[in-house]
Amino acid sequence: MPAEKIAEVLPESRDMTAVYPGERETGRVLVTGGAGYIGSVMTKLLLDAGYEVTVIDNLVNGHRSAVVPPAKLVLGDIGDEHLLDDILSKERFECVLHFAGLIVVPESVTRPDIYFENNVARGVKLLNAVCRNRVPKFVFSSTAAVYGTPRKVPITEEDPLFPESPYGDTKRLFEELLKAYSRAFGLRYCILRYFNVAGAYAGLGEDHCPETHLIPGILRSVLHQEEKFQIYGDDYPTKDGTCVRDYIHVYDLCFAHLLAMRALNNENLIYNLGSETGYTVKEVFATAEKVVGEKIPFEIARRRPGDVPVLIASSEKIKRELGWRPQKSLEDMVRDAWEWHQTHPHGYPD
Ligand SMILES: NC(=O)c1ccc[n+]([C@@H]2O[C@H](COP(=O)([O-])OP(=O)(O)OC[C@H]3O[C@@H](n4cnc5c(N)ncnc54)[C@H](O)[C@@H]3O)[C@@H](O)[C@H]2O)c1
Numbered sequence: 001m002p003a004e005k006i007a008e009v010l011p012e013s014r015d016m017t018a019v020y021p022g023e024r025e026t027g028r029v030l031v032t033g034g035a036g037y038i039g040s041v042m043t044k045l046l047l048d049a050g051y052e053v054t055v056i057d058n059l060v061n062g063h064r065s066a067v068v069p070p071a072k073l074v075l076g077d078i079g080d081e082h083l084l085d086d087i088l089s090k091e092r093f094e095c096v097l098h099f100a101g102l103i104v105v106p107e108s109v110t111r112p113d114i115y116f117e118n119n120v121a122r123g124v125k126l127l128n129a130v131c132r133n134r135v136p137k138f139v140f141s142s143t144a145a146v147y148g149t150p151r152k153v154p155i156t157e158e159d160p161l162f163p164e165s166p167y168g169d170t171k172r173l174f175e176e177l178l179k180a181y182s183r184a185f186g187l188r189y190c191i192l193r194y195f196n197v198a199g200a201y202a203g204l205g206e207d208h209c210p211e212t213h214l215i216p217g218i219l220r221s222v223l224h225q226e227e228k229f230q231i232y233g234d235d236y237p238t239k240d241g242t243c244v245r246d247y248i249h250v251y252d253l254c255f256a257h258l259l260a261m262r263a264l265n266n267e268n269l270i271y272n273l274g275s276e277t278g279y280t281v282k283e284v285f286a287t288a289e290k291v292v293g294e295k296i297p298f299e300i301a302r303r304r305p306g307d308v309p310v311l312i313a314s315s316e317k318i319k320r321e322l323g324w325r326p327q328k329s330l331e332d333m334v335r336d337a338w339e340w341h342q343t344h345p346h347g348y349p350d
Pocket residue numbers: 032033034035036037038039056057058059060061062063076077078079098099100101102103118122141142143144194195196197198208
């Protein structure tokens with residue numbers, strides 16, 4: 001089914017079986033980091049669409065029970081070329097979707113060596129194995145952090161890349177590697193630059209330790225009555241002084257990967273993925289209070305180094321070229337996340 005057609009069906013449908021009426025995809029894909037938050041939801045969507053899915057994850061931050069059957073979980077590292085050769089040489093893989101990585105910006109500032117090793121050096125091993133085994137397509141989880149402090153919002157894909165943390169540097173370096181591997185080996189790649197991903201889908205949610213993301217952080221503070229939730233800075237040049245971010249539901253985000261994978265034929269692709277709407281931290285807080293049905297205490301803490309006042313995506317390019325449309329609101333994200341956290345108060349069992 002062409003991408004535009006799928007996007008047409010999407011608004012009426014809430015689950016993937018309705019999105020693919022009678023038409024199933026075939027083919028085998030490898031999901032790196034598929035035991036993590038976004039990779040696990042992606043795995044679910046790929047299975048529902050008809051793909052055969054193998055996940056590779058070293059479980060440094062992932063959860064075994066987040067990998068839904070019949071996806072096959074291979075416990076291992078993306079830096080292990082022998083293991084990758086073993087996986088990729090036995091069957092024909094159509095695409096690798098690369099989610100594996102370390103993701104905590106402040107940690108990348110204190111331990112940049114680990115971030116460069118994991119996200120770049122081991123990524124090279126993965127790319128070598130992908131090209132050696134002639135996997136034709138590669139989809140990469142990049143980030144808004146590659147833009148650094150934007151000169152304007154909304155941010156378009158053509159805007160300059162000036163990452164301001166080692167984490168952002170690792171993502172930018174990997175984007176450059178993809179371009180070089182494409183020139184050298186003819187690998188077709190799609191770079192997807194995510195803004196702030198939130199929400200839960202089909203029993204799969206966000207279980208990071210430590211949790212540095214706003215929405216799960218607020219919800220966990222409610223569930224566990226921990227210390228007051230801290231808002232980092234209320235003196236930014238925004239309408240209420242708190243930072244403005246662009247939130248995207250994990251389902252909408254993963255659905256965009258399906259469209260991108262299918263569109264990846266004759267040329268390489270780069271897209272931002274956001275909702276094109278900015279919310280202040282206090283607005284997210286108010287949404288959480290509405291969903292949870294109670295006042296949530298917070299206190300104002302000092303600004304964190306590296307937090308820029310406003311980040312909002314232009315997702316006009318992927319809308320125009322692939323017909324993608326995000327379906328879910330901020331309230332949907334908070335509600336789905338809240339439901340997941342209530343049913344998983346201590347996260348995944350393993
Ligand atoms: N969550 C967001 O809001 C967000 C925003 C922008 C970009 N991203 C990117 O999306 C991707 C997925 O993010 P997430 O929130 O699901 O993170 P996550 O930490 O939940 O998942 C990452 C997974 O990768 C695995 N992993 C890490 N290093 C590995 C290695 N060397 N070998 C094998 N497995 C390894 C971890 O065990 C984990 O299961 C990351 O690359 C991240 O940079 C996420």
